[in-house]
Amino acid sequence: MSGRIHTFSQAEYEKTNHKTSKAVNQQTIGEEGVILEKKDVVIIGGGPAGLAAAVELYRKGIKDILVVEREEIPGGILKQCIHDGFGLTRFKTTLSGPEYAQKFLDEAEKENIRILTGASVVSVSHDRVVTTVGRDGLKHYEAKAVVLAMGCRERTRGALGIPGERPAGVFTAGVAQSYINLHNTMIGKKAVILGSGDIGMIMARRLTLEGVEVAAVFEIQPYPSGLPRNIRQCLDDYGIPLYLSRTVTKIHGKSRLTGVTVAQVDKQMKIIPGTEQDFVCDTLILSVGLIPENELSLQAGVELDNRTKGAVVDEFCQTSAEGIFAAGNVLHVHDLVDFVSLEAEHLADSVAEYIQHGGLPESGLKILTDTNINHTVPQKISGKNDFTLSLRVNRPLTNCEIQILQDGRLLQSRKMKKAIPAEMIQIPVKRENLSDTGNLEVRAIC
Amino acid sequence: MLKQYICIICPNGCEITADLEDGEIRSLQGAGCVRGEKYVRQELTNPVRTIASSVLLDGGVLPLASVRLTEPIPKDKIFDVMKEIKKVRLQAPVFVGQIAIKNILGLESDVIVTKNIPAR
Numbered sequence: 001m002s003g004r005i006h007t008f009s010q011a012e013y014e015k016t017n018h019k020t021s022k023a024v025n026q027q028t029i030g031e032e033g034v035i036l037e038k039k040d041v042v043i044i045g046g047g048p049a050g051l052a053a054a055v056e057l058y059r060k061g062i063k064d065i066l067v068v069e070r071e072e073i074p075g076g077i078l079k080q081c082i083h084d085g086f087g088l089t090r091f092k093t094t095l096s097g098p099e100y101a102q103k104f105l106d107e108a109e110k111e112n113i114r115i116l117t118g119a120s121v122v123s124v125s126h127d128r129v130v131t132t133v134g135r136d137g138l139k140h141y142e143a144k145a146v147v148l149a150m151g152c153r154e155r156t157r158g159a160l161g162i163p164g165e166r167p168a169g170v171f172t173a174g175v176a177q178s179y180i181n182l183h184n185t186m187i188g189k190k191a192v193i194l195g196s197g198d199i200g201m202i203m204a205r206r207l208t209l210e211g212v213e214v215a216a217v218f219e220i221q222p223y224p225s226g227l228p229r230n231i232r233q234c235l236d237d238y239g240i241p242l243y244l245s246r247t248v249t250k251i252h253g254k255s256r257l258t259g260v261t262v263a264q265v266d267k268q269m270k271i272i273p274g275t276e277q278d279f280v281c282d283t284l285i286l287s288v289g290l291i292p293e294n295e296l297s298l299q300a301g302v303e304l305d306n307r308t309k310g311a312v313v314d315e316f317c318q319t320s321a322e323g324i325f326a327a328g329n330v331l332h333v334h335d336l337v338d339f340v341s342l343e344a345e346h347l348a349d350s351v352a353e354y355i356q357h358g359g360l361p362e363s364g365l366k367i368l369t370d371t372n373i374n375h376t377v378p379q380k381i382s383g384k385n386d387f388t389l390s391l392r393v394n395r396p397l398t399n400c401e402i403q404i405l406q407d408g409r410l411l412q413s414r415k416m417k418k419a420i421p422a423e424m425i426q427i428p429v430k431r432e433n434l435s436d437t438g439n440l441e442v443r444a445i446c
Numbered sequence: 447m448l449k450q451y452i453c454i455i456c457p458n459g460c461e462i463t464a465d466l467e468d469g470e471i472r473s474l475q476g477a478g479c480v481r482g483e484k485y486v487r488q489e490l491t492n493p494v495r496t497i498a499s500s501v502l503l504d505g506g507v508l509p510l511a512s513v514r515l516t517e518p519i520p521k522d523k524i525f526d527v528m529k530e531i532k533k534v535r536l537q538a539p540v541f542v543g544q545i546a547i548k549n550i551l552g553l554e555s556d557v558i559v560t561k562n563i564p565a566r
Contacts, residue, residue, distance in 0.1 A: 073507075082512035082560065083498045088456050096498055096514050098561035102542050181500060184509040209499060209528050229459035232452045233495065237521065336457055418461070 034140050040064035040355055042130045042143040044121045044296065047076020049328025050149035051104035052341040056348035058111045062355055065113060066141060068132050070120040075101035076151055077174070078337065080181045083202055089338035100337060124148075124300040128323050145351045148297055148311065148319070148326040149344065152290040152333055154199075157251075160288060164250040169257030173199040173287040180206060188283030192260055193217040194248045198226040198335065198422075200287020205234035207285075214240050215279060218262055220247040220269055223396050225289075227335060227422055248284065249276060257282050290333045300324055307375035308332040314363030314380050315387035316350035317343070325351055332377045332390065335424055339390075346388075361385075365406075365439055372397060372444035374421065383436035388428045393419045393444060400446040404429060407438035419444065451489060453482045462486055494518035498560070499531050501546055506538030506563045513546050517555035531557060538565040 028036050040062050043050045046069030054067050073079065078086070081097030088094055091103065108115060119134030130141045154172040169188055171179070177199065179185040191212055193200045196219040204214045217235060222245050224231055235242050243262075249271055250261035264275035292310040294302070303312045303320035310331040311319040317327050327347040328340040354360050361382040367389070369376060374392045381387055389404060397419045404412045404427065411433045419425060451462040460482050465472040469490060477483050488494060496518045500510040513534075519527055527550055534546050540559045547557035 079561075082500065082514070084496055084514050085457070094496075096512060096560040098512050099542055102562060181510065181512065182508065184500070184502070209497065209524070227457060227459055228452045228461070229454040229457065232459075233454045237495065 036129065036140045036142040039066050039141050039143045041145045041147060041351060042141050043067045043147040043149055045069065045149035045151060046074030046115050047149065047151050048078055048101065048337050048340045049344040051108060052344035053147050053149060053327060053348045054113050055104055055107040056345040057352060058113055060349060060352035062352050067113065067115040068119050068121050069115055069117045072118050074105060074115050074117060080177045082181050086337050090341050121296060124296045126301040126321050144323060144355050146324045147347065147351065148324065148330050149328050150293040150296065150330045152292045152329040155289040155291060157286060162248055162251055165253055167253035167255055167257045169282050170251065170284045173203045173285050176203050176285050180210065186210065188212060190215060190281045191283035191285055192279050192281040193285045193287060195219060195287035196224040196226050196242060197287035197289065198230050200285060201226050201230040201234040203285055204240050205238060208238045215281060217242045218246040218248065219244050220265055225422055257284055260284055292330045292333065294330065305375065305379055308377060312379045313377065314382065315378050315385055316360050317347035318360060335422065367440045367442060370443035373442050376442055383434045386431045388426050390424055390426050391442060392421055392424055394421065396420045397444055397446055400444045402427065402444050405441045406435060451486050453477065453485045455481045455485050493521040495521050495524060497524055497527065499528060501531060501534040501536055503540065503563060504535060504537050505565050507566050508563050511536055511540045511563055512560045513557050514560050515555045516558055519553045519555050523551065523553060526551060538563055
């Protein structure tokens with residue numbers, strides 16, 4: 001059986017780099033006298049997006065790649081997602097998160113793709129100089145292309161501004177998952193969950209299986225924010241109630257959480273006075289949304305989309321900074337890892353083309369949206385290629401038709417019995433239908 | 447009698463309406479594929495689920511090895527299976543696919559390791 005995860009420390013990486021003498025030749029002295037090691041592609045992040053991009057780049061003949069991963073073991077968030085249901089689209093079988101990651105790690109190992117672990121990227125410049133800090137200090141890489149694959153972060157209590165005390169026992173769903181699935185540390189005895197995101201529901205089931213009493217899940221929106229199947233198999237199966245239009249308004253407890261106050265909200269999501277109810281619990285889990293992790297992108301001067309909180313990209317996954325590409329949850333938050341991998345593989349094909357042809361077509365056509373559509377990715381296109389449009393609706397819609405138009409001409413449409421914000425919708429558009437002039441418009445007709 | 451189901455087999459989560467008479471399906475609507483019908487049939491007779499958990503690991507770089515079932519088991523056996531999983535203690539290294547419990551409780555499903563974890 002293909003065995004260990006193949007990782008290198010910076011020193012080992014250099015030792016095992018067969019092209020040591022060549023590598024020296026590839027180094028140049030940059031401004032301020034720093035040594036720059038040249039690379040075709042530097043991939044920031046060794047999670048599902050970064051790994052899929054690396055493997056696909058290698059297949060396309062781009063072999064001078066470096067994946068930089070800050071943790072000791074690559075695989076990203078998949079390492080702690082031990083439940084199954086991954087891979088149904090990409091591998092036509094159901095896998096757990098670690099198994100899904102291992103498929104890509106096995107490929108990376110087979111091709112001897114170097115994954116530099118225990119190293120953080122501290123800066124990325126507009127002209128693609130990537131600075132890392134690892135066990136052996138600071139290193140600088142000058143890349144023809146940089147792939148942003150940093151994933152996303154969870155929104156926290158601070159982002160919600162829940163008033164009350166500051167006791168122990170308040171966790172984001174991912175942190176709770178990490179404690180239980182990676183560190184063998186149980187987090188409490190009686191839990192309440194705020195937010196009906198998929199990770200929160202999956203944690204409700206996980207906690208129940210481990211003997212924790214999960215009293216309820218509260219969602220501020222009038223509709224659930226996670227997938228229907230997770231409501232069924234993670235909540236309904238274990239008799240955990242889901243209350244909509246409710247939120248936590250106060251946190252109680254001095255050193256450890258002793259309870260929360262929950263209240264109903266109106267259509268404007270304002271708290272309805274007099275509806276407050278106290279729940280006794282020692283643990284509060286927050287599953288209240290994910291935000292793409294774009295500190296480095298901003299530093300590199302990459303333009304972000306206020307709706308997705310990820311980069312504005314074209315159909316090549318190229319950002320506003322030439323040669324800097326983004327895919328996966330750093331670009332927009334996905335529901336399913338399969339689509340992260342597929343997006344990263346598409347990115348890799350574009351990066352290979354960029355390197356082999358020294359550039360990509362201009363993308364001057366904007367994709368505009370109506371009020372039913374929350375956002376699209378890409379946000380602009382060249383009009384010269386097939387592309388897949390990813391989008392989310394703003395609110396649950398029934399019996400609607402999603403239409404993609406160019407200059408008022410219908411290019412593509414999809415009738416949907418039900419469209420919900422929890423599910424990303426993907427619609428492929430063929431080049432034959434496109435003109436290379438005229439902006440596109442996406443709308444939902446109900 | 448009409449009954450609503452949400453298929454859990456894939457992320458599409460099809461909403462299926464079944465017209466039932468004496469526990470028999472007269473007609474089905476809303477299933478996007480054949481697995482939906484199979485799912486409703488299974489839910490009617492014997493609902494099954496797969497579960498995932500972890501087992502203790504000695505001498506590994508991580509304290510736990512993640513595990514899952516290879517085949518779904520009856521829903522009412524989930525907590526019995528969890529009890530068995532909790533008894534297991536493995537020695538590192540462990541590998542994806544390694545069997546932690548063969549044919550758990552005679553339910554024709556194996557508990558397998560889902561992570562490669564080297565020895566410390």
